[in-house]
Structure formats: structure tokens, C-alpha cells
Amino acid sequence: MTTKVPTIVYTLTDEAPALATYSLLPIVRTFASAAGIKVTLSDISLAGRILAAFPERLSEAQRVADGLNELGELTQDPHANIIKLPNISASVPQLRACVAELQAQGFDIPDLPEEAKTDEEKSAAERYSKILGSAVNPVLRQGNSDRRAPAAVKAFVRKYPHSMGAWSKASRSHADYMNGGDFFSSEQSVTMDKDQTVRIEFVNKAGQVELKKELPLQTGEVLDGMFMSAKALEAFFEQTLQDCKETGVMWSLHVKATMMKVSHPIVFGHAVKVFYREVFEKYGELFDELGVNPNNGMNSVLEKIKTLPQSTQDEIEQAIHDCYEHRPEMAMVDSVKGITNLHVPSDVIVDASMPAMIRNSGQMWGRDGKQKDTKAVMPESTYARIYQEVINFCKTNGAFDPRTMGTVPNVGLMAMKAEEYGSHDKTFELTEDGTMRVVDANGQVLMQHDVEKGDIWRACQTKDAAIRDWVKLAVTRARHSATPAVFWLDADRAHDNELKKKVEAYLQEHDLTGLDIHIMSYNEAIRFSMERMMRGLDTISVTGNVLRDYLTDLFPIMELGTSAKMLSIVPMLAGGGMYETGAGGSAPKHVQQLMEENHLRWDSLGEFLALAVSLEELGIKEGNARAKILAKCLDKATELLLDNGKSPSRKAGELDNRGSHFYLSLYWAQQLAAQTDDADLAAHFAPLAKALAENEQQIVAELNAVQGQSAGLNGYYHVDPAAVEKVMRPSTTLNQTLAALKG
Ligand SMILES: NC(=O)C1=CN([C@@H]2O[C@H](COP(=O)(O)OP(=O)(O)OC[C@H]3O[C@@H](n4cnc5c(N)ncnc54)[C@H](OP(=O)(O)O)[C@@H]3O)[C@@H](O)[C@H]2O)C=CC1
Numbered sequence: 001m002t003t004k005v006p007t008i009v010y011t012l013t014d015e016a017p018a019l020a021t022y023s024l025l026p027i028v029r030t031f032a033s034a035a036g037i038k039v040t041l042s043d044i045s046l047a048g049r050i051l052a053a054f055p056e057r058l059s060e061a062q063r064v065a066d067g068l069n070e071l072g073e074l075t076q077d078p079h080a081n082i083i084k085l086p087n088i089s090a091s092v093p094q095l096r097a098c099v100a101e102l103q104a105q106g107f108d109i110p111d112l113p114e115e116a117k118t119d120e121e122k123s124a125a126e127r128y129s130k131i132l133g134s135a136v137n138p139v140l141r142q143g144n145s146d147r148r149a150p151a152a153v154k155a156f157v158r159k160y161p162h163s164m165g166a167w168s169k170a171s172r173s174h175a176d177y178m179n180g181g182d183f184f185s186s187e188q189s190v191t192m193d194k195d196q197t198v199r200i201e202f203v204n205k206a207g208q209v210e211l212k213k214e215l216p217l218q219t220g221e222v223l224d225g226m227f228m229s230a231k232a233l234e235a236f237f238e239q240t241l242q243d244c245k246e247t248g249v250m251w252s253l254h255v256k257a258t259m260m261k262v263s264h265p266i267v268f269g270h271a272v273k274v275f276y277r278e279v280f281e282k283y284g285e286l287f288d289e290l291g292v293n294p295n296n297g298m299n300s301v302l303e304k305i306k307t308l309p310q311s312t313q314d315e316i317e318q319a320i321h322d323c324y325e326h327r328p329e330m331a332m333v334d335s336v337k338g339i340t341n342l343h344v345p346s347d348v349i350v351d352a353s354m355p356a357m358i359r360n361s362g363q364m365w366g367r368d369g370k371q372k373d374t375k376a377v378m379p380e381s382t383y384a385r386i387y388q389e390v391i392n393f394c395k396t397n398g399a400f401d402p403r404t405m406g407t408v409p410n411v412g413l414m415a416m417k418a419e420e421y422g423s424h425d426k427t428f429e430l431t432e433d434g435t436m437r438v439v440d441a442n443g444q445v446l447m448q449h450d451v452e453k454g455d456i457w458r459a460c461q462t463k464d465a466a467i468r469d470w471v472k473l474a475v476t477r478a479r480h481s482a483t484p485a486v487f488w489l490d491a492d493r494a495h496d497n498e499l500k501k502k503v504e505a506y507l508q509e510h511d512l513t514g515l516d517i518h519i520m521s522y523n524e525a526i527r528f529s530m531e532r533m534m535r536g537l538d539t540i541s542v543t544g545n546v547l548r549d550y551l552t553d554l555f556p557i558m559e560l561g562t563s564a565k566m567l568s569i570v571p572m573l574a575g576g577g578m579y580e581t582g583a584g585g586s587a588p589k590h591v592q593q594l595m596e597e598n599h600l601r602w603d604s605l606g607e608f609l610a611l612a613v614s615l616e617e618l619g620i621k622e623g624n625a626r627a628k629i630l631a632k633c634l635d636k637a638t639e640l641l642l643d644n645g646k647s648p649s650r651k652a653g654e655l656d657n658r659g660s661h662f663y664l665s666l667y668w669a670q671q672l673a674a675q676t677d678d679a680d681l682a683a684h685f686a687p688l689a690k691a692l693a694e695n696e697q698q699i700v701a702e703l704n705a706v707q708g709q710s711a712g713l714n715g716y717y718h719v720d721p722a723a724v725e726k727v728m729r730p731s732t733t734l735n736q737t738l739a740a741l742k743g
């Protein structure tokens, strides 16, 4: 028997999910306490992570705990039970904005240096590098990924389908990717036959060897090396722009500068330099003096030139304008505000942006605010090809129908920083021509590439234990769901061929009787899955880390309208569990709406689903029967909430996130009061169920009355908790009713 108080750790993140937390967490705590469960809150927000990195510069009162570090340690505890909400993976411009906000609030944290020269700047740069990009998920995801649409959600969508843009056979939209010179075409892969430390080296043309990194590897670990040619990349961008110019198809770029935080900003920067070629050719030197970095997007260029005399600014702005005249039309992030696809590297994130385009008849928005056919440029061909398959499929068969389509859950290889998403500390932008090579402990060259200045070289690691667990998880999921499972492994990829050998071997460790398990190339796998999906059949995708990310937005966005409605579980290798809420992001647009009209359209369905699994697992692992009852009743409450149409609406004045939380509490309390497994628990919740039902009209009126005017949060990245609490808990009746139960 455990003496520790059973605990669920909830996470405080950023933007919309963080706002929703202010309303939902008090409810969760009220219910969980009935089963003796403590729900603690760990701050892993961008602002919190920055403050935690500079304790010596803050006063005692300003210091915050390092929530991410603590949670990272907790992942190794078999009792770990973490509910992880989406957080900001900050691009450089977002990081700078957050730093500026904190400084303005009186926190003496350093600027993010443009170029670190002094020791102090180097120390700041080093600390910020750990906060940049996708910095939370890789620490917490100490297990593989199990994401799926729960049956109740799927049933709800079948009844109340979201809109899907129709596809025309004549659509000219397509995916465009490199046909050589990219990571795909240069990938090499080896599996370690023993524990050893390998050396990543660069040999210049004069034969001098520079040690880039020493890498300790384990037996059975798969190591890949690959590079992208800067010349080929720029030539490719130019060709895509020419093609769009000739054909009149709109141009767009889709990368993942947040998760691929080292390589993709560089790719993005090349696109900026090619699109605005004349500007960079003419003002290159001036830009260097100003410290302009195209990798941070055109917005940072526009910011930087503000220090110049007005006449020079006008000249540069004219040159930028001229580019718009002779370049093809570019997709817009916000046509009203003139924000283009190349303004900020984190505005268009491929996992969400491609499915959004596919859902929208294959179109994006142009400068005039109209929808247009689009060339979706995704330089790296490895995974881009799957999007062309989807486009082909939709052009032939029309848009998928959410009322009849099947589902494609995912089992993703993610543990121990698997594959590309763990490659940042092994990614190098080369400063001269030469050879990149990996040398083993005996001095044998394991792989090598001839590279040129500007090329991006990277190594990826995948641990054997992670692969073995992934295979087990796939077999378990196939067994539990009685659904065919497809391992997406491409015979044309060196890495996948290494994986395939392991998959075939590890499958033998399981009872496969009656299971339908396949191994297919990406194109085959996506066609197979789509053909089944169209006929209403389900197919589990068992994929590597990048496809996990891409497919768990692609299919949910088509099936459910948003990946926020997914169940996303990370069974940790150490035995604990992390329950992620949804599979998408932190919805910055929702915060904007809340600030403008005090309406939060964020749907916490992902949180409800995650909480139910978290409670259920806690119930099983800690032998807590009440936790299991809470979980069962929560699932029923969620179903009722869906059936009764109590999800947030998009329009101010109507039920929003806060109102949906009220209905969840009402239904949850009613379910608990009605259950017969535990009479004391039923009696405990009966008064709450009664009081909430009696006050329904009053509470909803109080929640809706505040809407329509702007809401003050006193911050964006680092909000004022008291101000947010006031905004997110505006119903005195609801607050008092909940508080009465605790007493
Ligand atoms: N797990 C994580 O921690 C993840 C974090 N991110 C981070 O999130 C940020 C934004 O990413 P972005 O790619 O724009 O994607 P988002 O998923 O945040 O937003 C895309 C759109 O999806 C819809 N949406 C998403 N979640 C919900 C929800 N719970 N309820 C209702 N609608 C929802 C919204 O549509 P509409 O506006 O039409 O209502 C939203 O604008 C970035 O900083 C990124 O780094 C991204 C992915 C995962």
C-alpha cells in the first residue's frame, strides 16, 4: 500500500489552454478531492521557464520553481500521473516578445543576444537555447505515443459533422518538394553492435579535422546521418516561385520551425532570402550591420529597419513592395493585417497548416482575403509526399465525409527523443566546404557526406528500448481495438530499413494470433488507410516521430474538425503515465478573441478526456476505487455534454469555455450522485448536483453577461493570475456552489 497522497500533476501552460485552466482546475480539484486525490499545478509556461532560468537575477519574491525540471524527474517515477496541456514552442520572435514583456513587468532578465560575445551573453544564450522551440515535450515524453479519437467523440461528429470544403477535380493545388539534395536523398543509417562513443567530425578541404560532437550510443541504437544542400534548396525555392508565377497558383511554405528548432528556421531563412532576393542583394551589408536574420522572418526585418532614417526605410519598403509585384502571390496568415506566410517562422506550422488547407478545398487565403489554389512548398521530401497522396485522393474522390469516414489512430515512436525531433544538438550549418563523417570507437568511418558551405547536416538517434516498446504498444493497441495496424516503413529510406529489421524481430515477441499487421511504404500506407477510411473502416498507423506528429493532426482535423478532440496518451517507459490534452496547439487566435470580446472558444474536450484516463489509471495503479468511479462518471458527463450541445460556441454572447465547464460539473455531479457503486460518494455529490441544476439559468446568465467587451489579462505570456481568475470565474453563484461542497 502506498503512503503517498495520490497525486495528479496538472500543467500550467500558455495562451488558450492556460486561460481555460483557471476555470477548469478549481472544478477538477473539487471533484478529485472526494477520492482523496491531490491535484497540483506545475508551471511550464514559456514565461515560467524563462524566469526559472535566471534565479540569480530575480528577487526572492520574483523567483519561481523550475516546473519543467521537476516534471522531467517525475517522469522516471512509476507513480507519475501528469496531465499535459499544449504549450508554446517559441520561435525566436516569440521568445523575444516574452522576454520584453517580462522585462516591462520589472523582471531583470537578460535580452536574448543576437550574437553572444561576452561570457554573460554566452551564458544567457545557452540558457535561452534550452527554452527555444519545442523544449517541453521532449523532456516530458519519456514514452511512446498512443493517440486516438474516442468512440464517443467519433459518434458525436457523425451526428453533428463539421463543414468540409468540397474538392474540385480541376483543383490546381499540390505539394511541392525537392527531388534531390534534401535529407531524404542523403540519408545513411547504421545500427550499433555494441555500446560505444562515436565522433561526429568535419574534415575541411585542407584535411584538418574538427570534432563537432562526441556521441555515446547504446547497443542496438540506430544512428542516421543526412544533409540538405543549401544550393539545391535555394534553386528549388526559385523554381517553385517561377512555376507559381507562370501558372498563377499561389505560393505557400510549410515547415516546423518549432519542433525542428535548428534546421527549419534555416530552411525558412533561405525561403525569405530567395523570395525577397533583390532586397537581400541590395541591402545585404546594411542588414548584416543591423543584425537582421532572415531565419526570424520578414517581420524581424521590418522591426530592425525602424532604427534607420525614414528615407532609407521608405526605400527598403519600396524594394520589398517591388518583390510582391514580380513574385507570385503568397499565402497570407492574416490578409487584413498584411501578415504573410514568411513574416514569422512559427505562424505556419506544417502539421496543422496542411490539414487545414486540405479541409479547406485545398486552398489558402490570398492578399485580397480570397481563397485560392495553392502550391504547398515543403522542401524535405521524406514526408511531404504523403500530402500529395491526400490531395490526389481528394481530387479523385472528393472531400472526406465526417459522417461516414473511418478513423486512423496512431501509435508513434517518440520515446527517448527518437529520430528527427531529437536531432537539434547534432545539427550543424556548415561554414565551409568539406566532409562530415561519423567515426566509431575503432576509428572506422560509419558514414560520411561531402558537404558545402551553408549545407545543413544532422544526425538522428533512435534507441532500441524505444523501438521495442513502440512495437509492443502497436500490438497492444491492435489487440484492444481489434483494428488492422500498419507500420509505415519506407523501403527507400536507410533509417526505415534498419527499423524494419527490428520490427520484424520484436513482433515475434508477441502473440499475433488474429491480428492484422502490415508493413508498408508511406505512399502505400496512406492510400491503404484512406481507401479504408472512405469506406468507414479504421486503420491504426504505426509510425516514426515526425509522421506521428503530422498524422495526428491530419486525420483528426479531417475526422473531427480539430485535433483538440483527440485522446493522447504517453505510457512512460518507467511505468507512469502522461495524458496529453488533444494533439494540437495553444490557439493564439482564441486569446485574441477573449481579449477583444471576453469570449473563449477553446474547447476543453481534450482535457476532459485526458482527465478521465488519468483518474482511471490512478484508480487501477493505486487501488483507488473512487478514482475509477470519478473516471467512469466523467466519461458519461462528457458524452452528455456533447449530446446536449454544451461545447463552446464561436460567438460572443453564447456559451463559451467557461459555460462548458459549468455543464461538465453539473453532469459529472449528477452522474456521481446517481451511481450506486459507492453510496457515500453519491451522497457527497447529491447536494452539489441539486444546487448546480437549480442555479443553471442564473449561472449561465452570469457567465454570458460578461461577454461582449474586452477582457484585461495584464499580460500575454505572463498574465496576472488575479486578473485572469476574475475573467475566467465570473459567476459568483457557480464559485460559491463549488466552494460549498469542499466544506
Ligand atoms: N502539444 C503541444 O504542446 C503543442 C503546441 N503547439 C504550439 O501551439 C501554438 C499554436 O499552434 P498552431 O499550429 O497555430 O495550432 P493550434 O492547434 O493552436 O490552432 C489551430 C486552430 O485549431 C483550432 N483549435 C485548436 N485547439 C482547439 C481547441 N481546444 N478548441 C477549439 N479549437 C481549437 C482553432 O481553430 P479556430 O481558430 O478556427 O477556432 C485554432 O486556431 C504554437 O505556439 C505551437 O508551438 C502546437 C502543437 C502542439
Ligand SMILES: O=C(O)CCC(=O)C(=O)O
Pocket: 089, 133, 134, 135, 137, 258, 259, 351, 548, 549, 552, 583, 584
Ligand atoms: O512540441 C511541439 O512544439 C508540438 C508538438 C506537436 O505538434 C505534437 O506532438 O503533435
Ligand SMILES: [Mg+2]
Pocket: 351, 549, 550, 552, 553, 583, 584
Ligand atoms: Mg502536432
